[in-house]
Amino acid sequence: MTKNKINILVCGGTGCRASNSETIMENLKQELENNGLEEQVSVVKTGCFGFCEKGPIVKIMPDNTFYTRVKPEDAKEIIEEHVIKGRKVRRLLYEDPETKEHISDSKHMGFYRKQIRIALRNCGFINPEKIEEYIARDGYDALGKCVTEKTPKEVIDEIKLSGLRGRGGGGFPTGLKWDFASRNKADQKYVVCNADEGDPGAFMDRSILEGDPHTILEAMAICGYCIGASIGLVYIRAEYPLAIERLKIAIDQAREFGLLGDNIFGTDFSFDVEMRYGAGAFVCGEETALIHSMEGERGEPTVKPPFPAESGYKGKPSNVNNVETFANIPVIINKGANWFNKIGTEKSKGTKVFALAGKINNVGLIEVPMGTTLREVIFEIGGGIKDGKKFKAVQTGGPSGGCLTSSFLDTPIDYDNLIAAGSMMGSGGMIVMDEDNCMVSIAKFYLEFTCEESCGKCVPCRVGNKRLWEILNKITKGDGTMEDLDLLKNLSNVIKDTALCGLGQTSPNPVLSTLDNFWDEYVAHVVDKRCPAGECRALLHYVIDPEKCVGCTACARACPAGAISGTVKHAHSIDLTKCIKCGACMTKCKFGAISKK
């Protein structure tokens, strides 16, 4: 932010940009110009605010007014009313769903109240394209402190003491990983940032890179200092053009300020960062696969050991950490390990960022202390289930995780509890499902993903997952048997035990967790040939309730297959042998007489 009196912050994250935040920004600037205010008021493009459901977000500082679902045509009113006359535009304020009260300060919104922002601390506050704004919020202080006042060992000990664990999914202690890499002697070592966020439904890494790219560069340099590396590599998905662009700008600015390059802070420590691009392969999130991909090869994983800390990129010791892990580092150095390790649970310290999505009222990016319960996340922060429907399951950990039922709602979220519950932390995707989602279909959806993304190197993953998918497909078509359910379980366990890398070893998790938690739903598909959620089309039957049907003939006219018969003013009926299950009749019926069974 600049020192002007009023700053208008507009979200430039992917979600808000998709709903025209760029045009909002242009219009705001135009209105300021029309009123001769361009000197006193600045429009700042920030990173993601997190509350994507209510985007595009516009925030006015210093009075902290948070406008939601802003449209480009609202720019005039915001400038004329708020900026010039000092009156808040009420219709754009957030309305509390319960009290119906209009809230202008985000601090008081249910969505933000329970959050503690460490990794996301700067997202939505600074202009990510200006290094000065990062520096103004203690940016690069931690790096300065490390290279001028501490030895690498002291820094590693601090990270160990903080209890920080890898946020990419594995949960391996970060300090320990750095320690291993620092002990291996070599003429060249590498720091690698894993920004290959492949979990469909997780977008925290991209939001950090888009909203606060310097924090990653600073943390990578600190890591380089600790392990003795002079080159950092960011492996980023080519599908993230905005994050790439902002990171490039950040690298240039940091070089210009002498914060990357030779003799940083006047010491003999030199460090620079380069970019490497992924090309769309989920398995490349696995560190050995990622390294092969950076070397220009197919991104196939290899057996560990050797670990990257011994032999990584180009055969040199390399330390690979995820974006969110890095984002915690500068704060730990600045505020101390003992501040950080007070947050969270006994074995999982600090906070975790979750991408909350699916059938939930407040979709967005949230950061909560470890140990927060699923209930708090889904019902307090997330505002409960959409359209007043019933909560059915929450899926955590992406394609490697599992589906948890309402009996786990009071489980405090941390690495170990989620694993004990049959799911995992993963990168932090959290997808909420309601009564209309069929759990067999969800398992099939994830298996389809795994089959597509399996690199094909080992048989259990390449062949086994395909067989799992086929059995699930058979069940959703109504052709499953009880033996199939046993087979699903056995095969899943074999794949878990024998696959080469993390992708294969975790790929049966969605199947196993749905079998455990939603056994009855599988049985309904197999024995009763019925899909309780009404999602599996092959098992659906549309029926007309003769009590409610008035004989208006609207359904019969809408039916493309001519499957509905009946005369005017008499109850109609559906010929199930002709019905193609398109649902057109149900949409047309004004009397609620047609239902899916």
Added chain:
Amino acid sequence: MTELKNKLNSTQIDQIKEICKSFNNEKGELINILHKTQSVFGYLPAEIQEVIAEELKESAAKVYGVVTFYSFFTMQPKGKYPVSVCLGTACYVRGAEKILEEFEKQLNIEVGETTPDGKFSLTCLRCIGACGLAPVAMVGDKTYGRLTPEDVKGIIDEYKD
């Protein structure tokens, strides 16, 4: 490898060679070279891969192996207006499959295909990070959010000039 359908002309071959040279013909830069080449030509057919293989002194099989491994690389030309439907989990649970089916129906092609007039191509992608707008689809760089199957026809009509 697939059959050679079209021959490259000499300017195109020079362009590819130039790209390889800008990365010092280094084998380790293969993925970057493919990115750059695809951004120039739009896709990576077999004949382009063969030129790259020759320049890097690699086998064509190796290059083909890398191209087919990564979903970002395509051997098919895309349509003038590439349509991508997000099938990330957040979009999936909010009914993305029905949106995809509707696009297939309206465009009369399947996922991975291009319309005969070369105008539209249809692909799926996994999460563009706009989960708040789920389900979403993109046409070129433009994102359409909170879609229902009924919206699909209108979107396609926008591009029918």
